[in-house]
Every structure is written in structure tokens, then in C-alpha cells.
Amino acid sequence: MRTHPRGLLTLAGTELNERISFYGMRAILVLFLGAAIAEGGMGLGTGTATAIVGLYMALSYFATLPGGWIADRVLGQRRTVLVGGIIIMLGHISLAIQLGDLFVWGGLILVCVGTGFLKPNVTSMVGKLYADDTDARRDAGYSLYYMAINIGSAIGLFVVGYIGEVVSWHIGFGVAALGMALGLVSYVLGQKGLGDAGKAPGQPLTAADRAAMVKWIAIGAVVVVAAVAASAATGTLSVDNVTYVLTALAVVVPILYFINMFVVKRDQIVGDERTKLTAFMWLFIASAVFWMIFDQAGGTLTLFAKHDVDLNFSGFHIPAGWTQAANPVMVILFSGVFALMWTKLGNRVSTPAKFSFALVVAGLSFVLMSAASAATEGGTVKVSLLWLIGVYLLLTIAELSLSPVGLSMTSKLAPKAFAGQMMGLFFLSTAAGDAVGAQVSRLEPVLGGTYYLGLGLLAVVCGIALSLFIGKLRVLMNEERTKENAAELQPSA
Structure with missing residues (x-):
């Protein structure tokens, strides 16, 4: 039996440690921003704190576009990953030292920029390790890599979440910096196993381009x-x-990107690429709605856990940030099950159908959250942790139905002239969803359970609406019509 390339361990280890730092900080960020100054926090209002966390997530994904461009045109993927990791580590160090607000905001910016440099390029390099291999082995390699991502996320949420909330916010940020430092060490030591993957830029800048x-x-x-x-x-x-301006930027840039492809560069999109791009645009919007719901875990859901959930378990007080770890743990447990299920179902369940299902399930998770909020009786009663476990279970099912499927879909629908940019564009759906969610989250302190119910029903309605056009989208995507999926070509009831 053939083994996987040695470089997979290097890249998976790098991403595992980067996720320790990224999700570790996410576990405590909203709590740190909202904590009183006397408690070592920033003393911001709840709405502002959740908006900043949402934008932090949005800008991290938004930065993948320039990060990919720099790798393709200037540094090459291998050096861009190294530079990105160093910038992330410096960002966490800036947050860890207590020298005023400037170091907090500067640290957050550095982490966002570094993540944009590292994440898309380390992911792309995994595929290059299998350049001369079969699709099945490449998929298996990515499955192992995806597992490492979630293991790192869980470790970060547990370790940094506990130290930051119980011991010290700034020590927690320092541990996140240590996690990234370990990732850099493993990355540098494992260079030989990477071969030529990502060694040089794919389209180096000319002298005129540099000017x-x-x-x-x-x-x-x-x-x-x-x-x-x-x-x-x-x-x-x-x-x-500043958050309003950045939100507008995260929404406007994808719109301009689509206008550029459909109008300005339309001559470069040939054959059936235009119809495929149209299908991609609608699924992009569906993805943005999903992430608007999903990534509120780092904001409103964590604050709900902090203030409205009974976190005492056999005499031990569970840090609120730990509740976010339910998602990566569930992904580790269920990802194999979903991979087997999609393989068994084959073409009978299309990409649009999976997206539709994901939106409905994500919406139902927030309908459940509205019930959990109502059970607090206006904040006078702390509810069982099982409410949040149920919410995260539904969100995980939705994630496994959309996130990996979306990455695969992007590679299939990308016009040839924009193949290298489409993955970055798909990440912008996450950025746009997170940015809008960041501002919408300001309504939660005012609306309470109605806030969750409204967002949940919006996602359910979007999912149902998408299901009505599954057949049309399959035609646009040029998917083969077979007897086993012919029934799906009709609008759902």
C-alpha cells in the first residue's frame, strides 16, 4: 500500500498549529473585547465586540485574495506561507503584550493579513504534492489534511480558551503565538519533503508589473x-x-469581481463557462448566507454561553470559549460518515441540493437558538448546555454539507481564464457573510430570541427557494442528466 507524500505531514502540521492559534484566539476574543477594563479587557459594548469578531473573521478570509496574488506573482507559495506564519505570530505577540489599544488593533490586523498569506497557499500546496497522482489519493490526502485542521481547532479552543478566560487574556494570546511558532518550526524543518511544490511564483511579475x-x-x-x-x-x-467601512468593502469587492468577469472580461469566458459562472454566483450567495449564520459562534453564541448557559459540570466551571469546540470535535467524528454517504449517493444528490439542505439545517439551528433564548426567561434562568450542543450539531451537519462541497464545486465551475482566482473568490463568500453577520449581530442585545428566529427563518427560506431551482442550476452547471437524478431536475414542492 502506497504511503502519502512526506510533505503532507509538514503541511498538515503547519495548518494544525495555525488553527490552534487562530481558533484559540477566537475562543476568547469576544470575551476579551467585552470584558471590563478593570478585568484586563477592552470594555467595549456587546454589539461592538461581536461586530469586531465578525469582521476579524471576514477580513481573514478577505485577505486570501492578495495572499494568493503575492504567492502567484512575487514570492511563490512556499515563502508566502512562511511570511504569513511569521506575521500571524507577531500579531499574537502584539495582543499578548499589554501596551495599549494600538497593540490590540495592530495585532488583529497582523493576524488577518498573515492568515490571508498562509491559508490559501498551504491548502493549494497540498494538491501540488499529488500532481502526478490519482484523484482518489488526492481526495484522501485532503481528508487527512482537513482532519488536522479540526484537531488544531479543537486544541486551540480548549487550551487557549481555558488559559485566556481563567488565567489571563494576554497569556492566552501568548499561547496562541506559541502555537504558530511551533507550526513555523515544523514547516521549516519539513521543507525537504515538499519537493518543488510552491517553490517559485507561477507567473512572476515583469519589471513593468513591479513598477x-x-x-x-x-x-x-x-x-x-x-x-x-x-x-x-x-x-x-x-x-x-471603521467596522461599517470594512463591512461595505467585504460586500462591494465580490460584486465588483463578478461584474469584472461578466462584463469587463466577458471575452475571456468561452463556451459553457458563462452558464457555469452564473450557477456559481447563486451558490456564492447561498454560501454567504450560510457563513453569516455559522460564524456567529465566535460572537453571539459565545456570549450566550457566558451569560445564559449553566456551565458548571460536577464542580468544574466550563469556560465559555470551550463551547465552540463542539463543532471541530463533531467534524472529526462525522466527516468520515459524510464522505461515505456522499460517495454512496453519488449523482442522486447534486451540489445545489446539498447547499439547499445546508441552508435549511443552519437556519433550524438558529430557530433552536431562539427557543434556548426564550428558555432563559429574559436572562433570569440559566439553561442546560445541551441546548448549545444541539445548535452546534445542526451547524456541523450543515457545514459538512456545504464547505467541502463548495471547494470541490469551485474547481469544477471555474472559467479557465480565472482558474487561479476562483478559490479566493469563493473564500470571499465567507468574508461577505461574516461581515454582514458582524453588523447584524448588533441587534441581538435588543431583540434577544427574536434575533435568532429571524436569521434562522431567513436561512430556511433561502434554502427552500434554492431547492426550487435545483433543476435549473444543474442545467447551468452542465451536469449530466441520468435516470437516477432525472426526478431532481423538477422543482421541489
Whole structure:
């Protein structure tokens, strides 16, 4: 039996440690931002704290576009991953040292930028290890890699979550920095196993391209500085206003990207690529709605656990951040089951059908959350942890029906002229969903259980609406019509 490439262990180990740092910080970030200054926190309001966490997640995925571009045109994937890991580590160190608000905001920015450099490129390098191998072995390699991601997420949530919440916020951030440092050490030591994967940029910049890049970076820097200066001069510079601007950016950029492909670069999209891109656009929107629900785990759900859930278990008080670990643990337990199920079902269940199912189930998770909120009787009663376990179970089922399927779908629907950019574009659906969710989460303190019910029903309605057009989307995607899936081509009732 053939073994997997040695480099898989290096890349999986790097991503495992990066997820320890990323999810470890997510476990405590909203709690740190909302904690009183006397308790070592930032003393921000609940709405502002959840908005910042949502935008932190959004910008981490948004940064994958420039991160992928830098790897393709300047540094190559291998060096970009190394630079990204160093930037992430410096970001956590900035958060760990107690030298004022500037180091907090600077640390968050560094983590976002570093994640954008590291995540898409380390994932792409896994595929390059199997360049001359079969699809089945490549899929198996990615399954092992996905398992490492979730193991790292769980470790980070448990370890950093406990230390940050129980011992010290800043020590918790320091442990996250240590996790990334260990990932960098394993990455550097394992370089020989990577062969030529990601060694050089795929399309190096010409001298003219480099001059243009420097010019646009300079223009961008001037615009940002001018905007900040004008905002400060007019008294409109605030944390909340910055979040509004960044949310608009996360939503507008994908829209401009689609306009660029459909209108400006339409001559580069040939044959049936245009219809496939149309299908991709609708599934992109569905993905954004899903992530708007899912990634509130780091904000509103963690605060609900902190204030409204009985976290005492046999005399031990469970840190609120630990509740987020239910998701990666469940992914580890169920990912094999879902992989087997999709294999058995084959073409009988299409990608649009899986997306539709994921939206409905994710929506039902928030309908359950509304019931859990109602059970607190206005915050006077602490409810059982089983409510949140049920919510995370539904979210995990939805995730396994959409997230890995979406990555596979993107590679199949990508126009040839945009093949290298489409994965970054799909990550923008996460960024857009997280950004919108960041602002919507401000309503939770006001609406309570109605907030969860409204978002849940929105996702359910979107899922049902998507199901009505499964047949049309399959035609756009140019999927083969077979007897076993012919019935699915008709709109669902």
C-alpha cells in the first residue's frame, strides 16, 4: 500500500498549529473585547465586540485574495506561507503584550493579513504534492489534511480558551503565538519533503508589473491615510465607523469581481463557462448566507454561553470559549460518515441540493437558538448546555454539507481564464457573510430570541427557494442528466 507524500505531514502540521492559534484566539476574543477594563479587557459594548469578531473573521478570509496574488506573482507559495506564519505570530505577540489599544488593533490586523498569506497557499500546496497522482489519493490526502485542521481547532479552543478566560487574556494570546511558532518550526524543518511544490511564483511579475504594483500600493496607502486623517479631523473616526467601512468593502469587492468577469472580461469566458459562472454566483450567495449564520459562534453564541448557559459540570466551571469546540470535535467524528454517504449517493444528490439542505439545517439551528433564548426567561434562568450542543450539531451537519462541497464545486465551475482566482473568490463568500453577520449581530442585545428566529427563518427560506431551482442550476452547471437524478431536475414542492 502506497504511503502519502512526506510533505503532507509538514503541511498538515503547519495548518494544525495555525488553527490552534487562530481558533484559540477566537475562543476568547469576544470575551476579551467585552470584558471590563478593570478585568484586563477592552470594555467595549456587546454589539461592538461581536461586530469586531465578525469582521476579524471576514477580513481573514478577505485577505486570501492578495495572499494568493503575492504567492502567484512575487514570492511563490512556499515563502508566502512562511511570511504569513511569521506575521500571524507577531500579531499574537502584539495582543499578548499589554501596551495599549494600538497593540490590540495592530495585532488583529497582523493576524488577518498573515492568515490571508498562509491559508490559501498551504491548502493549494497540498494538491501540488499529488500532481502526478490519482484523484482518489488526492481526495484522501485532503481528508487527512482537513482532519488536522479540526484537531488544531479543537486544541486551540480548549487550551487557549481555558488559559485566556481563567488565567489571563494576554497569556492566552501568548499561547496562541506559541502555537504558530511551533507550526513555523515544523514547516521549516519539513521543507525537504515538499519537493518543488510552491517553490517559485507561477507567473512572476515583469519589471513593468513591479513598477505598477509599487505605484498602486503607494496610491492605496495615500488614500487610506487621507481617509483616516479626514475622519479624525471631522470627529467621525471611531471603532464602529471603521467596522461599517470594512463591512461595505467585504460586500462591494465580490460584486465588483463578478461584474469584472461578466462584463469587463466577458471575452475571456468561452463556451459553457458563462452558464457555469452564473450557477456559481447563486451558490456564492447561498454560501454567504450560510457563513453569516455559522460564524456567529465566535460572537453571539459565545456570549450566550457566558451569560445564559449553566456551565458548571460536577464542580468544574466550563469556560465559555470551550463551547465552540463542539463543532471541530463533531467534524472529526462525522466527516468520515459524510464522505461515505456522499460517495454512496453519488449523482442522486447534486451540489445545489446539498447547499439547499445546508441552508435549511443552519437556519433550524438558529430557530433552536431562539427557543434556548426564550428558555432563559429574559436572562433570569440559566439553561442546560445541551441546548448549545444541539445548535452546534445542526451547524456541523450543515457545514459538512456545504464547505467541502463548495471547494470541490469551485474547481469544477471555474472559467479557465480565472482558474487561479476562483478559490479566493469563493473564500470571499465567507468574508461577505461574516461581515454582514458582524453588523447584524448588533441587534441581538435588543431583540434577544427574536434575533435568532429571524436569521434562522431567513436561512430556511433561502434554502427552500434554492431547492426550487435545483433543476435549473444543474442545467447551468452542465451536469449530466441520468435516470437516477432525472426526478431532481423538477422543482421541489
